[in-house]
Amino acid sequence: MTFINYAAREINCKIVYYGPGLGGKTTNLQYIYHKTAPERKGKMISLATEADRTLFFDFLPLDLGTIRGFNTRFHLYTVPGQVFYDASRRLILKGVDGVVFVADSQPERMEANVESIRNLESNLRDHGFDLVTMPLALQFNKRDINGAVPSDEMYRMLNYKREPTFEAVATDGLGVFDTLKSVAKQVLVELRKK
Amino acid sequence: MSLARMEVYEEEFRHLESSLRRLRLDANAKAVFLIDRNGQHIAAAGDTDQFDSTSLASLTAGNVAATDGLAKLIGEREFSVLFHEGQRDHIHISIVARRAILLVIFDERSSLGLVRLRVKRASSEMDRVFEQMDQKAEMGFQGEAEPSPFSEITDEDIDALFSE
Numbered sequence: 001m002t003f004i005n006y007a008a009r010e011i012n013c014k015i016v017y018y019g020p021g022l023g024g025k026t027t028n029l030q031y032i033y034h035k036t037a038p039e040r041k042g043k044m045i046s047l048a049t050e051a052d053r054t055l056f057f058d059f060l061p062l063d064l065g066t067i068r069g070f071n072t073r074f075h076l077y078t079v080p081g082q083v084f085y086d087a088s089r090r091l092i093l094k095g096v097d098g099v100v101f102v103a104d105s106q107p108e109r110m111e112a113n114v115e116s117i118r119n120l121e122s123n124l125r126d127h128g129f130d131l132v133t134m135p136l137a138l139q140f141n142k143r144d145i146n147g148a149v150p151s152d153e154m155y156r157m158l159n160y161k162r163e164p165t166f167e168a169v170a171t172d173g174l175g176v177f178d179t180l181k182s183v184a185k186q187v188l189v190e191l192r193k194k
Numbered sequence: 195m196s197l198a199r200m201e202v203y204e205e206e207f208r209h210l211e212s213s214l215r216r217l218r219l220d221a222n223a224k225a226v227f228l229i230d231r232n233g234q235h236i237a238a239a240g241d242t243d244q245f246d247s248t249s250l251a252s253l254t255a256g257n258v259a260a261t262d263g264l265a266k267l268i269g270e271r272e273f274s275v276l277f278h279e280g281q282r283d284h285i286h287i288s289i290v291a292r293r294a295i296l297l298v299i300f301d302e303r304s305s306l307g308l309v310r311l312r313v314k315r316a317s318s319e320m321d322r323v324f325e326q327m328d329q330k331a332e333m334g335f336q337g338e339a340e341p342s343p344f345s346e347i348t349d350e351d352i353d354a355l356f357s358e
Contacts, residue, residue: 001199001200001230001232002199002200003199003200003201003202003230003232003234003236004199004200004201004202004344005202005207005236006201006202006203006204006207007202007203007204007207007208008207011344012234014232014233014234042246042248042249043246043248043249045249045252045253047256056256056260057256059233059249059253061248061249061252064355064356065354065355067347067351067352067354067355068343068344068346068347068351069343070343072355075233075234075248075252087263088260088263091256091259091260091262091263092256092259094231094232094259095230095231095232095233184355184356185352185356188347188352188355189347189352191199191344191347192344192345192346192347
């Protein structure tokens with residue numbers, strides 16, 4: 001839910017990185033954090049297990065600058081990808097404005113990718129949202145691994161509504177900002193429509 | 195209230211800030227924050243500079259959401275008050291108007307009883323402000339003589355945000 005504060009002249013939007021466990025959602029946020037100027041970012045918070053697996057969420061506030069005199073802030077969240085954390089995943093989607101789906105390019109993770117998209121659709125519905133109308137960017141991560149499933153094959157399996165799709169290697173930053181820009185633009189275009 | 199956005203206008207913002215300032219003084223608290231349940235900071239009063247208000251808002255909303263999940267698991271609608279006791283500072287969290295969270299940070303100069311009492315009064319004041327916001331949203335209010343700045347956002351405006 002976009003939060004517009006006319007008194008403070010601020011727009012706040014919420015983007016959620018979704019996808020199967022160990023797919024690179026947290027790595028996307030970490031790359032964005034490291035490459036963003038200090039004055040444009042807040043503290044990155046990771047609620048993780050001792051083994052560095054996301055337990056509840058990662059959070060990164062970004063300040064994109066001014067649009068029509070309003071300071072534009074994006075709050076980026078990741079969800080825990082592991083199947084049994086579904087209750088937590090659902091909570092993070094509350095009030096979401098746009099979703100980045102981070103898919104894993106390893107052949108053995110295709111089933112997990114498909115299951116996670118279905119889970120996203122269902123959890124959004126529980127909050128009264130429809131993935132058909134939700135700003136969405138699809139990212140095929142880990143393109144650098146040997147035996148990565150070809151992109152067109154992944155697209156056939158995972159494309160939901162011809163959403164913008166990006167190849168990525170999140171550890172090196174490839175495709176990370178392109179994905180973020182795409183979903184952020186879609187969120188702002190929605191703001192114009194309403 | 196639209197599912198897609200929450201809007202706070204100048205008049206309501208001033209009312210909310212004034213309620214928060216009064217609460218802070220009456221409860222003898224260090225700082226008070228009003229946070230949207232989705233984790234957005236709305237307004238604050240007191241010694242707010244010593245706290246990272248953005249992180250505070252996000253973690254508080256996560257905390258409330260997780261506690262809501264727990265409530266539902268045991269058949270409760272919600273736990274309307276949360277209290278975290280530290281060695282020096284304590285946090286009192288309560289729900290306002292079913293959609294916002296009031297966070298009060300206090301130390302030994304105040305007490306849980308006093309904070310609870312003052313929060314109750316401030317909450318009813320803020321309930322009324324949120325009702326007013328709802329009414330404006332239903333009427334399609336666009337701010338004092340101010341047209342919506344967003345209907346005229348151009349593709350160039352959006353591209354400019356990402357030009358650096």
